[in-house]
Amino acid sequence: MKKNAIGLYAAVTVALMVWGFYLAVFVAPNDAMQGEIFRIFYYHVPSWAVAFTFFAVSFIGSVGYLATRHNHPGRAQIFDALALSGAEVAVVFCTVGLTTGPIWGRRAWGIWWTWDPRLTTTLVLWLIYVSYLLLRRFAAGPQMQTLAAVLGIFGALDVPIVYMSTRWWATQHPAPVFFGAPGSGMAWPMLRVFFWNLGAWFAWGLMVLVIRYRVERHRQKIAECEAEAALHEA
Amino acid sequence: MMSALWIHLQKDLRIEWRSKEAINSMLFFALLVVVLFSLAFDPEGEFARKIAGGVLTVAIMFAAVSSLNQAWAREIRHQVLDAQRMAPSPGAEMFLAKVIANFLFVTVVQAVLAPVFVVMYNLRIIGQAWELAVVLVLGTWALVANGTFFAALSIRSRNRELLLPLILFPIFIPALLAMVQSATSIITGESDPTLWIKLLVGYDIIFTTVSLLLFEVVLHAE
Numbered sequence: 001m002k003k004n005a006i007g008l009y010a011a012v013t014v015a016l017m018v019w020g021f022y023l024a025v026f027v028a029p030n031d032a033m034q035g036e037i038f039r040i041f042y043y044h045v046p047s048w049a050v051a052f053t054f055f056a057v058s059f060i061g062s063v064g065y066l067a068t069r070h071n072h073p074g075r076a077q078i079f080d081a082l083a084l085s086g087a088e089v090a091v092v093f094c095t096v097g098l099t100t101g102p103i104w105g106r107r108a109w110g111i112w113w114t115w116d117p118r119l120t121t122t123l124v125l126w127l128i129y130v131s132y133l134l135l136r137r138f139a140a141g142p143q144m145q146t147l148a149a150v151l152g153i154f155g156a157l158d159v160p161i162v163y164m165s166t167r168w169w170a171t172q173h174p175a176p177v178f179f180g181a182p183g184s185g186m187a188w189p190m191l192r193v194f195f196w197n198l199g200a201w202f203a204w205g206l207m208v209l210v211i212r213y214r215v216e217r218h219r220q221k222i223a224e225c226e227a228e229a230a231l232h233e234a
Numbered sequence: 235m236m237s238a239l240w241i242h243l244q245k246d247l248r249i250e251w252r253s254k255e256a257i258n259s260m261l262f263f264a265l266l267v268v269v270l271f272s273l274a275f276d277p278e279g280e281f282a283r284k285i286a287g288g289v290l291t292v293a294i295m296f297a298a299v300s301s302l303n304q305a306w307a308r309e310i311r312h313q314v315l316d317a318q319r320m321a322p323s324p325g326a327e328m329f330l331a332k333v334i335a336n337f338l339f340v341t342v343v344q345a346v347l348a349p350v351f352v353v354m355y356n357l358r359i360i361g362q363a364w365e366l367a368v369v370l371v372l373g374t375w376a377l378v379a380n381g382t383f384f385a386a387l388s389i390r391s392r393n394r395e396l397l398l399p400l401i402l403f404p405i406f407i408p409a410l411l412a413m414v415q416s417a418t419s420i421i422t423g424e425s426d427p428t429l430w431i432k433l434l435v436g437y438d439i440i441f442t443t444v445s446l447l448l449f450e451v452v453l454h455a456e
Contacts, residue, residue, distance in 0.1 A: 066451060120407075120411070121408075124404055124405075124407045124408065127403075127404030127407070128404045128405055130404075131400045131401045131404055134397065134400055134401075135387075135388070135391065135397060135401060138391045138392050138393045138396075138397050139388075139390065139391035139392065139397075140392075142455075143390055143455045144391065146451060146452075146455035147387045147388075147390075147391075147452060147455055150387065150448050150451055150452055151387065151401065153444075153448070154405060154444070157444075
């Protein structure tokens with residue numbers, strides 16, 4: 001029953017992505033000013049939406065771990081697994097965003113990269129979370145989980161700065177399309193394509209997150225069993 | 235109470251005064267970086283003024299990182315850190331004392347390095363020199379406060395010497411940017427550094443506060 005549900009969800013997700021691709025490439029109208037190159041928007045923005053959401057998930061995991069690690073160790077492990085899987089999947093989507101952006105930028109501005117506030121703060125975010133993943137790899141044990149949670153909190157501080165950077169400063173990066181200045185926003189023929197792709201990428205991201213979370217929980221349980229076995233042997 | 239802070243500070247300063255290992259290694263490393271950059275870029279005149287801020291900041295960064303690890307390694311030896319953890323005095327005071335001590339050491343290195351730097355790059359500061367002093371103080375505080383915190387964080391991991399720069403540098407980037415931009419605008423006299431100095435002040439306040447609040451967690455990570 002459960003396997004059927006998972007299989008169904010995966011199938012729906014893939015179908016959504018195929019549908020989203022069809023809409024984005026064949027159905028959506030050209031942008032008035034940019035023409036065809038605008039279509040990367042349907043991948044670039046959803047990637048970032050998923051990345052920010054999962055960084056928030058990781059933040060919740062980090063805070064939850066710090067709050068429960070003494071009194072509810074079982075719950076703390078759940079939070080820690082959430083923190084790690086959230087960060088990993090978010091870094092992947094962050095990388096996708098940092099790749100699709102320059103691909104568009106090369107065509108739109110003639111340059112791959114520039115050090116404007118949006119791009120710089122985003123790169124810093126990516127660097128901080130990669131260092132978070134490195135810390136988790138280089139250290140081990142409950143100490144590592146606490147230290148990683150602290151570093152995760154530092155990283156989460158950057159996310160609002162990245163999001164607001166196009167509102168606080170004048171940037172090379174385009175001004176906000178949604179909730180932006182008067183005159184911003186999207187026409188419905190494009191907006192519906194955007195929503196389909198947003199849904200598709202969230203569905204995909206959620207699926208990968210859940211898989212990663214479950215793998216981490218399994219790894220935790222195995223480590224626990226091994227520790228207990230070692231105790232019994234000793 | 236400030237007495238624990240003062241005791242920790244005295245201890246760190248006294249140990250450093252007797253061994254001088256941090257200051258010597260930092261000084262030499264920073265000097266090497268300045269010389270290497272000088273050979274790599276062969277700066278002259280206007281170009282030298284443009285890159286001087288960046289070279290100085292990067293040299294201080296590498297030098298500080300090289301001494302930060304050994305500052306905490308000293309505490310791990312002979313289980314001193316475990317004794318500190320069991321003591322009832324607040325960990326934040328130990329942290330602040332280490333930050334102040336390291337700040338003083340890096341400042342001494344900068345003070346010795348500055349004339350060498352001016353000579354090698356034939357620098358003439360066109361903007362206000364006192365502003366440059368403010369920028370260096372704020373930037374160094376940002377580096378040392380974050381560096382001491384993350385050094386404590388990485389000290390118990392396997393590759394601690396490698397891990398510290400990997401964790402510290404991304405978080406230090408905003409302060410690095412502000413320090414380099416304001417130093418360059420002061421040295422070249424081409425633009426107003428006020429915005430960058432304000433950014434440095436904000437960064438210092440935020441990150442010092444967060445580090446002080448979270449240090450207990452890091453100290454007692456178990």
